[in-house]
Amino acid sequence: MLLAFGNFTADPSVNLQLLIGGLALGAIYAVVALGFVLVYKSTDVLNLAHGEFLMLGAYFALTFLISENLNFFLGVFVLLLVMLVFGLLVHYGIMRRMVGQGFFAIVLITLGIATIIRALLLIFYGPTERARLDLLPQGSFEVGGATVRHVDLIIFAVVAGCVLLFFLFFKYTRLGLHMRAVADDIEAAAAMGIDPDKVYAMTWAAAMVMAGVGGLLFGHVTGAIDRSIEAIGLRAFPAAVVGGLTSLGGSIVGGLVVGVIEQFANGHLGTKWREPVAFSVMFVVLLVRPTGLWGRKDLERV
Structure with missing residues (x-):
């Protein structure tokens, strides 16, 4: 029996379809939030340019995979390599000089980086929106009356694979262990011979690669690729805060x-309620647990 109140419906097939679509969208938010949290946890930098990094990844994907018509796997490799190099340039060209500076000065620097990226994209790509990426299978099938898109399942699977590789890298590789050590205690890590500067550089590179993956995937679900994609960074911010800005696993959840x-919220209340509901959840979590659900509370001796 179908129950309705306004746009709300208790139809199981509709809710199943919303759940599947939400998990696919949430997977993109998760990979964006992962890069956001990685930078904050390792360097104590609140990177407000991460939405622009995602937008950069989407435009680069459009360039390499559509404009240059590269083989899909080669194009993805080039995309991620370019994003990695860009991350290194951000560290060595800008953020390295800001080490030891005040928190708000560094936040303003990230806003400056965001502004520069938006300006460069406007110069090289113009103000006209581009068609979304359609390289992944666009078909669908029925499950319990719900329409499940192939692209949603692929996005979820790709993000799951990336997250698994990410955590294996952190747990079993030498550089991953160094990154964890610096994030936990930079003084102790430096005393053990770990170079924090190298770790910071790889942190920015890894975050940029995550943004590249997010841009590639989001380019398949957005209506068009344009400079409004930067807003996805703002919409992923509640995800990072809800999970905890110091918890990599929390950013995924x-x-x-x-x-x-x-x-x-989009399906039952309308598009205009999407962001207010998400940010309301963030505010509630912060009121109950200021560090996020899985965030770590740092103790300071006074």
Whole structure:
């Protein structure tokens, strides 16, 4: 039996479809939030340019995979390599000089980076929106009366694979262990011979690669690729906060939770409620637990 109140419906097939779409959207939020949290956890930098990094990844994907018509796997490799190099340039060209500076000065620097990226994209690509990427299968199939898109399942699988590789890298590689050590205690890590500067550089590179993956995937679900994609960084911010700005695993769960909440708000209440509902959830979590659901509370001796 179908129950309705306004746009709300208890139809299981509709809710299943919203759930699947929400998990796919949440997976993109998760990979964006992962890069956001990685930078904050390792360098104590609140990177407000991460939405622009995602937008940069989407435009580069459009360039390499559509304009240059590269083989899909070669194009993805080039995309991620360019994003990695760009991350190194951000560290060595800008952020390295800001080490030891005040928190707000560094935040303003990231806003400056965001402004520069937006300006460069406007110069090289112009103000006209571009068609979305359609390289992944666009078909669908029925499950319990719900329409499941192939692209949603692929996005979820790709993000799951990337997250698994990411955590294996952190747990079993030498550089990953160094990054964890610096994030936990930079003085102790330096005393053990770990170079924090190298770790910071690889942190920015890894975050940029994550943004490249997010831009590539989001380019398949957005209506068009344009400079409004930067807003996805703002929409992924609640995911990072809900999970905890110091918890990499929390950013994944937070991304999925926010994605599902947004999709249900969009389906039952309308598009205009997507962001207010997501940010309301963030505010509630902050009121109950200021460090996020899985964030770590740092103790300071006074």
